[in-house]
Amino acid sequence: MSAPRRCVLAYSGGLDTSVAVRWLREQLGYEVVTLTADLGGDGRDAADITARALRAGAVAAHVVDARRVFVEHFVFPTLSAGALYEGVYPLATALARPLIAKLLVEVAREEGAVAVAHGCTGKGNDQVRFDVATAALAPELEVVAPVRDWDMGRSDEIAYAAAHGIDVPATFESPFSVDANLWGRSVECGPLEDPWREPPEEVFAWTANPATCDSAGEELTIGFALGIPVRVDGESLAAEELVLGLNTIAGRNGVGRIDHVENRLVGIKSREVYEAPAAVLLHAAHAALETVALPRDVAHLKRQLSGEWARLVYDGLWFGGLRNALAAFVASTQEHVTGDVRVRCARGVVTVTGRRALRSLYSTSLATYDRTDDVFDHAAARGFIELFGLSLRTQARVQGALEDLAPLSLPRQVRRAR
The missing domain is CATH 3.40.50.620 (HUPs)
Structure with missing residues (x-):
């Protein structure tokens, strides 16, 4: 046999x-x-x-x-x-x-x-x-x-x-289906199958009710190296320890509850409740650091491609060629995403209160409105606007202005000098 x-x-x-x-x-x-x-x-x-x-x-x-x-x-x-x-x-x-x-x-x-x-x-x-x-x-x-x-x-x-x-x-009596790992907790089935019904409080295990959390919350600083979180309040931590610690801190402040009706790959909509305290916090912090570290065109393209990364992961295509290609692009964008982000977690909300990058593209002397310290050449703006609007002015002269509204006849108040 x-x-x-x-x-x-x-x-x-x-x-x-x-x-x-x-x-x-x-x-x-x-x-x-x-x-x-x-x-x-x-x-x-x-x-x-x-x-x-x-x-x-x-x-x-x-x-x-x-x-x-x-x-x-x-x-x-x-x-x-x-x-x-x-x-x-x-x-x-x-x-x-x-x-x-x-x-x-x-x-x-x-x-x-x-x-x-x-x-x-x-x-x-x-x-x-x-x-x-x-x-x-x-x-x-x-x-x-x-x-x-x-x-x-x-x-x-x-x-x-x-x-x-x-x-x-x-x-x-407890019909919920739960899947959990370090990055998040997913709950479905039972009462959650009615998208009109508010999730019962017993669904949540990692997050305190935002309504009952301390309004003062907690503030902490996340340190990143090449786009990867490596420190919390100056302390270097192993990857899994960092995520676990942030799950605790953010969770006790009500951060990380997600109630979402999503489009499943098989073609149906599904109501899911997620708890992801560390993920919500770290995504907010990482995005804030990128605002001072990435050039505009890179940031705008990356925003589009991040949706593709999410789609292919959701669809189960991690081991495909597109994910490998996107990984190379993402790695190149993170070359200067090194620095610190200060965040406050309070009553279910993550608020970024400060960000600084080691090689930040933000320049106070260029951004300031104080003319004493301003190094921006205001006179150069005239020529820039002249060239930037050239094609639109040419179109209006040759083809007429393209307006999507009839002349506006809105109520108005007029006062004239006597």
């Missing part, structure tokens, strides 16, 4: 993947090996995770501490890019998927597996991210998606787990 085929399952220890361990064995005949990537943010204990996986029926359980790799190689490059999906979402879950896929492939090859599996549904974005990333890294591996294939809803899964003695954290 031939040995059972092995499958490596991306295992979170939650409802879907805990049920999937048993289902993969019973329905598809796989020996299941689990892979849990510790990306921080959820307080899980490695020993508890491995024990739960083995109790569910796994033949082996791997846990990898990938926090630093996650922040340094996925989170911070995306921060430097200024990438927020639809201008809002810091891409916490989306950034984790290519890293987990890479780890799945490594464990599959080590364990001699013929397939990898994930716990994504047929409606979500993560199924695309896992499938596409695995195909790019190891096209020889089959990708199995139990939750996409079985005919069970969440309540059915909870009942299945109870019937088979599988220990899971979800209950009928």
Whole structure:
């Protein structure tokens, strides 16, 4: 008799993947090996995770501490890019998927597996991210998606787990689906599926209610080197420690709550609640530092391309050529993004109160309106305006002025000198 085929399952220890361990064995005949990537943010204990996986029926359980790799190689490059999906979402879950896929492939090859599996549904974005990333890294591996294939809803899964003695954290009374890592916490399902309903307070775990926070807030200084945050209030910190610390500071001041109806890759709209205290703070600080460090044309083009970076990460194309090309562009823009940003976190709001770059393009002697210290040549402005408006004046002379409004007859008050 031939040995059972092995499958490596991306295992979170939650409802879907805990049920999937048993289902993969019973329905598809796989020996299941689990892979849990510790990306921080959820307080899980490695020993508890491995024990739960083995109790569910796994033949082996791997846990990898990938926090630093996650922040340094996925989170911070995306921060430097200024990438927020639809201008809002810091891409916490989306950034984790290519890293987990890479780890799945490594464990599959080590364990001699013929397939990898994930716990994504047929409606979500993560199924695309896992499938596409695995195909790019190891096209020889089959990708199995139990939750996409079985005919069970969440309540059915909870009942299945109870019937088979599988220990899971979800209950009928707490139906939320939660994913968390250092960069953010995502919550969906249950009451959140009604976009008119305000998120209940129990949805939030990392952020204090902004309405009840101390109005004075807290002020701190973030130090950047080449577009990467490296210091908080003058103290150098490892990447994961810096993010964890800022999650605590910003979170207790109510910063980082995001309630967003987003456009999923599969074509539906989804209401998501995110908590991302450090991400919201660092994006605000990084953008502020770029205002004094980047030339205008670079800043304007980068703003356009940051949307492309966000889209391809959201769509699961981290390992594609476009992301590599954009990474080279972003790295070049960060050459002089070194300096400090002072921010205040108070009642859910991040306010930039100061910024300075080591090689700042801001010049007080050029910007000042005090004519005593002003070195700007005001007379040169006349010639600049003459040339800048030349094409518009030529158009108006030859083709007539292009007006989009009829002559305005608005109520007015007129007083004349006597």
